Amino acid sequence: MQTVSENKCFGGVQGVYSHESEVCGGEMTFGLYMPPQASRGPVPLLWFLSGLTCTHENAMTKAGAQAYAAEAGIALVFPDTSPRAAEAADDEAFDLGKGAGFYVNATQDPWASHYRMWDYVSDELAALLFENFAVDSDRQSITGHSMGGHGALTLAMRLPGRFKSVSAFAPIAHPTRSDWGRKQFSAYLGEDETAWREHDSTLLMHDLGFDGPVLVDQGGDDQFLDLLMPEQLAEAMTARRQHGTFRMQPGYDHSYFFISTFMGEHVRFHAEALGVA
Amino acid sequence: MQTVSENKCFGGVQGVYSHESEVCGGEMTFGLYMPPQASRGPVPLLWFLSGLTCTHENAMTKAGAQAYAAEAGIALVFPDTSPRAAEAADDEAFDLGKGAGFYVNATQDPWASHYRMWDYVSDELAALLFENFAVDSDRQSITGHSMGGHGALTLAMRLPGRFKSVSAFAPIAHPTRSDWGRKQFSAYLGEDETAWREHDSTLLMHDLGFDGPVLVDQGGDDQFLDLLMPEQLAEAMTARRQHGTFRMQPGYDHSYFFISTFMGEHVRFHAEALGVA
Numbered sequence: 001m002q003t004v005s006e007n008k009c010f011g012g013v014q015g016v017y018s019h020e021s022e023v024c025g026g027e028m029t030f031g032l033y034m035p036p037q038a039s040r041g042p043v044p045l046l047w048f049l050s051g052l053t054c055t056h057e058n059a060m061t062k063a064g065a066q067a068y069a070a071e072a073g074i075a076l077v078f079p080d081t082s083p084r085a086a087e088a089a090d091d092e093a094f095d096l097g098k099g100a101g102f103y104v105n106a107t108q109d110p111w112a113s114h115y116r117m118w119d120y121v122s123d124e125l126a127a128l129l130f131e132n133f134a135v136d137s138d139r140q141s142i143t144g145h146s147m148g149g150h151g152a153l154t155l156a157m158r159l160p161g162r163f164k165s166v167s168a169f170a171p172i173a174h175p176t177r178s179d180w181g182r183k184q185f186s187a188y189l190g191e192d193e194t195a196w197r198e199h200d201s202t203l204l205m206h207d208l209g210f211d212g213p214v215l216v217d218q219g220g221d222d223q224f225l226d227l228l229m230p231e232q233l234a235e236a237m238t239a240r241r242q243h244g245t246f247r248m249q250p251g252y253d254h255s256y257f258f259i260s261t262f263m264g265e266h267v268r269f270h271a272e273a274l275g276v277a
Numbered sequence: 278m279q280t281v282s283e284n285k286c287f288g289g290v291q292g293v294y295s296h297e298s299e300v301c302g303g304e305m306t307f308g309l310y311m312p313p314q315a316s317r318g319p320v321p322l323l324w325f326l327s328g329l330t331c332t333h334e335n336a337m338t339k340a341g342a343q344a345y346a347a348e349a350g351i352a353l354v355f356p357d358t359s360p361r362a363a364e365a366a367d368d369e370a371f372d373l374g375k376g377a378g379f380y381v382n383a384t385q386d387p388w389a390s391h392y393r394m395w396d397y398v399s400d401e402l403a404a405l406l407f408e409n410f411a412v413d414s415d416r417q418s419i420t421g422h423s424m425g426g427h428g429a430l431t432l433a434m435r436l437p438g439r440f441k442s443v444s445a446f447a448p449i450a451h452p453t454r455s456d457w458g459r460k461q462f463s464a465y466l467g468e469d470e471t472a473w474r475e476h477d478s479t480l481l482m483h484d485l486g487f488d489g490p491v492l493v494d495q496g497g498d499d500q501f502l503d504l505l506m507p508e509q510l511a512e513a514m515t516a517r518r519q520h521g522t523f524r525m526q527p528g529y530d531h532s533y534f535f536i537s538t539f540m541g542e543h544v545r546f547h548a549e550a551l552g553v554a
Contacts, residue, residue, distance in 0.1 A: 007530055007532050007534040007535070008496075008498070008528040008529045008530065008534065008535070008538075009534035009535075009537065009538055010537075010538045011538070014534050061338070061339050061533065062338050062339060064341040064344065064537070066534075066537070067341065067344075067537070067538075067541070219285075221285070251285040252285045253284055253285065255284050256338065257284040257285065257286035257291050257343075258284070258285070258286075260286065260287075260341070260343070260344070261285075261286055261287045261288075261344075264344070
């Protein structure tokens with residue numbers, strides 16, 4: 001693992017690190033914020049999964065999360081959104097290939113050799129963090145934006161016991177019925193739609209639910225509402241009697257101005273579930 | 278004036294607007310955050326002047342200031358750092374020409390025709406804001422980073438009565454004795470150094486001081502300490518018995534991670550001087 005940069009921030013350290021990823025077949029980069037409390041022992045870890053076109057950097061510089069993480073004593077990890085090796089397949093569209101891993105393990109050529117973001121986030125990067133930093137594997141929560149909200153919700157539901165709480169900002173909520181999902185799942189997972197089910201938050205909410213609290217924020221003026229399909233997730237949460245809150249926030253769009261506005265409440269929501277509020 | 282974008286943010290509106298600038302001889306763009314309180318009447322205005330290489334966008338997306346401005350009910354304006362017209366002179370160096378206006382009115386060719394950032398900020402943009410937005414010209418304060426901290430301090434001291442308070446993050450504090458200053462003042466103002474004096478915060482602090490409170494934060498691990506010369510400003514503030522605070526912050530560098538860490542305290546400092554704390 002190499003240190004790309006470390007900047008003091010709210011009394012802690014905002015680092016950027018790179019490492020050779022076996023899972024993604026090449027170098028990967030991630031951001032990690034360690035709060036000041038980490039100097040006294042392991043702290044809880046909140047994962048932030050980013051959306052289409054993002055790298056590890058967007059949320060790290062624009063979401064304003066470090067202020068709240070420092071207050072609560074929580075570490076933040078910002079993984080990249082896809083493999084980045086030069087030889088990894090790509091596509092000209094912004095919503096397929098690099099920057100658009102969709103947090104799945106691709107089974108189809110030419111993607112299968114590098115596009116394994118599910119395993120990267122849930123296994124390889126997690127192990128790397130617990131080995132190298134003062135973060136506590138028994139106290140993890142997860143959040144994300146858009147494609148990353150989809151990733152956060154699907155990981156949380158399919159790995160019971162792993163995360164104490166899950167939240168999402170404007171998640172891609174029902175990808176098996178949306179052009180943000182069908183196109184990518186066809187490419188990465190193939191035409192057999194039964195393999196898609198386990199990557200659809202709405203279907204997983206009906207089938208499994210989550211064994212902890214859920215918080216979802218959705219901007220009412222989001223320019224991508226038709227692709228996100230939040231009403232399907234809200235219906236599923238309610239039908240399942242899921243412990244959780246779905247909030248429609250009037251006037252907000254899909255941008256980081258929306259995310260930063262509600263970031264404080266999300267971090268505090270997770271802090272409570274993690275026992276540090 | 279054209280609206281480039283408007284995003285809801287912390288209950289208010291983060292806007293980006295462009296306009297034809299007579300002073301800078303071409304189109305200029307600025308960011309303006311209007312807090313929710315502006316719907317009930319004019320609010321105070323805090324200027325944020327940015328540093329070398331920045332546009333209106335850097336602080337607007339990375340400083341995290343909107344959270345605190347919404348809390349206090351203060352508008353924030355983020356001007357650009359130089360003229361941008363295609364025909365405006367430029368230089369290959371990052372610290373001269375576009376992105377490096379240094380908040381002076383150039384008197385030398387080829388800069389004099391467009392590089393008039395002093396007049397742009399103090400007159401033209403100010404007038405545009407008071408004409409078009411619910412901001413109160415009697416309640417203004419100013420802050421900035423690096424080259425923008427230099428701009429904030431020099432504008433505040435040379436326009437007595439205009440600003441209720443001034444603060445700066447890692448300002449270029451003594452440009453007449455630094456390579457961040459001598460090079461640019463030679464180009465923009467000519468070789469006669471007497472014209473430089475009124476753009477040097479340390480000299481102005483000795484000569485004039487500021488008729489209100491001053492707050493300066495400086496990172497102890499700033500990679501540009503030798504160019505910023507903060508010790509000269511600290512000496513001048515103390516020698517003058519200036520009402521104010523100079524804080525050395527150990528471990529912090531020159532980045533937005535430093536700025537965002539202390540932004541809340543700066544906004545609250547200005548809110549108090551503006552009578553809204």
